[in-house]
Amino acid sequence: MLDNDYKSELTALKQQGMHRVMPVLESGCGREIVVGGCKKLAFCSNNYLGLTNDPRLIQAVKDAADQWGFGAGGSRLICGNNVPAESLQHRLASWLRKEASLVFTSGYATNTAILTTLSREGDLLAIDKQVHASIVDGVRSARGTWRTWGHRQLDKLTKLLDRRDYKRAFIITDSLFSMDGDIAPLVELAQIKAHYNAVLMVDEAHAIGTFGPKGAGLAEKMEVLSAVDIYIGTLSKALGGSGGFVAGSQTIIDTLINRARGFIFTTGIPAVNCLAAEAALDIIAAEPERAKRLITHASYFRDKCRDLGLAIGDSESYIIPVILGEPQRALEASKLLYDAGFMVPAIRPPTVKPQSCRLRISLMSEHTQEDMDGLLEQLTRFQH
Ligand SMILES: Cc1ncc(COP(=O)(O)O)c(C=O)c1O
Structure with missing residues (x-):
């Protein structure tokens, strides 16, 4: 009975050319991959710098597993907080010139946790129309009112802000858009944020490690890092590993530690992931x-x-x-x-x-x- 409901939906998806299946990789996700017993050149990954299978990263993972085991053992507030997570957070914060940072198990979890935790009744959550699904899901379950502005169309954003029908305004964007490869006008967004006394949240998932003099992303490249109040990043793309993080003021980070359900009620990120991210940051700095x-x-x-x-x-x-x-x-x-x-x-x-x-x-x-x-x-x- 239940299956029948979904079967007809799946059939419709097939008829519309919208059905999805996962290709099974029979190798790691490098420049070359093996699928169905055949080698293919991969133009499909977010492993932009080839770090997922860099020998130094692999060695860091092996050493980390030897010392720390794999699973974190519990939520970070109960018994899953380890020295590598603390150390990575300090490093990310100082790299991004923020007071503090907090590591999550994925970039998706980071965005949903932040948006549901920080927003309050009466807030405006203004998102570019093309932001990543994790931001959309975050604002959908947030307490404020969310509205989209036309993709990279700043006049549409200022129109929303001009309404002044909110207590606080959050301007939220990806820096590098994941499906179009185009770039948010961060300099102008920083000016708009200042003019409207808004909060600027930038998701650098696809730009971290690759743009900017120190690889700190497009905000660094455009010299507006200090204007970004809430910096989102992921460890799972150019950094070649897995996990996500936010960097911002100590107060924001403490609020997330105390209130973010997506942080409190989940097992902490494994030490292995954090030490792999540190190895990736070393490679990015050195090369x-x-x-x-x-x-x-x-x-x-x-x-x-x-x-x-x-x-x-x-x-x-x-x-x-x-x-x-x-x-x-x-x-x-x-x-x-x-x-x-x-x-x-x-x-x-x-x-x-x-x-x-x-x-x-x-x-x-x-x-x-x-x-x-x-x-x-x-x-x-x-x-x-
Ligand atoms: C802009 C953006 N933010 C967040 C995420 C989620 O990151 P993660 O893969 O670490 O969950 C993605 C993933 O594609 C993304 O494109």
């Missing part, structure tokens, strides 16, 4: 050429895509969409690339709008010129 290479790759790849007449929108980064339209078209394109040896995901609703289904190409610093040119050659099939 800035990795991020530089990635940025150079991205600029080459975008220019070539535009020369080929591919619809890559306003991408300004190593996340490069090729917008194709209907779900079925994106699926077919992904399958063609798969057969040619490239793993590039088809992105469909609800992640993107129904008519803007796409291939989402994500580059890595480890990709070679040949890798990129090989994919570009295949992409000529999707010229407009």
Whole structure:
């Protein structure tokens, strides 16, 4: 009976080209992966700097497991708080020039916990229309009123703020948008925040480790780190591991420790994850050429895509969409690339709008010129 309800929904998804299945990787998630017994070049991961399988990170994980075991053993307030989590938090806070930071088990958990905890009745939670689902889910269950402003359209944001029908306003955005690869106007957002005496929350999940002189993200690159009141990051993309964090004032962090249900009522992050993140931060500090290479790759790849007449929108980064339209078209394109040896995901609703289904190409610093040119050659099939 219950199954029948869902079966018809699943059938409908299949008919609409919206059904999802998980490819099974038979290898780690590096530049090259193994799927279905075949090697593929991965243009699908967020492992932008190739750190997930860097030998130094792996060694840090092994050493950490030897010393700390794996699971944290309990919630951090009860018995799961370990020295590596404390040490990582100090390091993140000083790197991001904030008073304190707090590590969570994922970036998703970080966003939902923060938004549900900090918002109060009468608050305005203003989000860019394209923010990540974890922010959307956070504001949906928050106590304030949430409204969207048109993607990167600051006049729409100021219109919302001009209403002055709120007690406090939170301006919330991703810095690098995960499906379009475009960048939030952080300098202008910092000015707007100051003008309206609002709170600025920026999710740097896709930019941390790769942008900015010290890899601290786009806010660092645009010199507005100090204007960001609530800095969100993840350990699971360029840092090659798993976990999420927030950095901000000591008062905000103490409030989260005392009130955030997504922090209090869950097992703490394993020490292994924290020591892996520290190893990743060491590599990022010692080898800035990795991020530089990635940025150079991205600029080459975008220019070539535009020369080929591919619809890559306003991408300004190593996340490069090729917008194709209907779900079925994106699926077919992904399958063609798969057969040619490239793993590039088809992105469909609800992640993107129904008519803007796409291939989402994500580059890595480890990709070679040949890798990129090989994919570009295949992409000529999707010229407009
Ligand atoms: C902007 C943004 N924030 C947060 C997250 C969630 O991070 P995590 O994968 O660590 O849960 C993602 C994941 O894709 C993201 O794109």
